[in-house]
Each structure stands twice: as structure tokens, then as C-alpha cells.
Amino acid sequence: MSNETLKAHFQKEIAATEKDVATSKLEKNKLLHEQKLGLLSSLLRYAEGHPTREDAMLADVVNDMLQALHLLDSNKTFRDH
Incomplete structure (x- = not known):
């Protein structure tokens, strides 16, 4: 997308x-x-x-969740896509 x-x-x-x-x-x-x-x-x-500082923090939380669920490699971020 x-x-x-x-x-x-x-x-x-x-x-x-x-x-x-x-x-x-x-x-x-x-x-x-x-x-x-x-x-x-x-x-x-x-x-x-x-993004605001709050938006960036929310993005970090989402990224951590995706990594914990193994939907993202631990050395990647969803922002890389």
C-alpha cells in the first residue's frame, strides 16, 4: 500500500x-x-x-507489539516498510 x-x-x-x-x-x-x-x-x-511526540511514542508501542508477536523481525520497524 x-x-x-x-x-x-x-x-x-x-x-x-x-x-x-x-x-x-x-x-x-x-x-x-x-x-x-x-x-x-x-x-x-x-x-x-x-508526528507529535505522542504519535512517535504510540508508533514505538505498536512496533514493539508487532515484534513481540513475531510479525516483524526484532531488528526491523514497521516504518521501514
Whole structure:
């Protein structure tokens, strides 16, 4: 998947999730959608090449998890792909 395709995917998911936040009738569902929105926004900023410090830390956590699950070699990062 190209970086442009990835960014378009995140933008589409963000737009859909923003609608979910706006239309949620239950506060607990709204909070879940807001958390999803935060994660998607973080991933989009990372894909765009201007992550915040928090985005970079989240990326490190994801990378560590992928390595622990042996989905990535221990000397690689998902950012290498």
C-alpha cells in the first residue's frame, strides 16, 4: 500500500468516525469513537511525516507489539516498510 493510499484510508476513516462521534446517543459510545478518532489522527500525522511526540511514542508501542508477536523481525520497524 502506498503512503498516499494509506493517508486516503485514514482520512476516510476519520471522516466516518467524526460522524459517529456527532451522532452517538450514548456517552460511552461517544467516548469510544473519540478514542478511535484520536488513534486514527495520530496514524495520519505519522503517515504525513509530521508526528507529535505522542504519535512517535504510540508508533514505538505498536512496533514493539508487532515484534513481540513475531510479525516483524526484532531488528526491523514497521516504518521501514
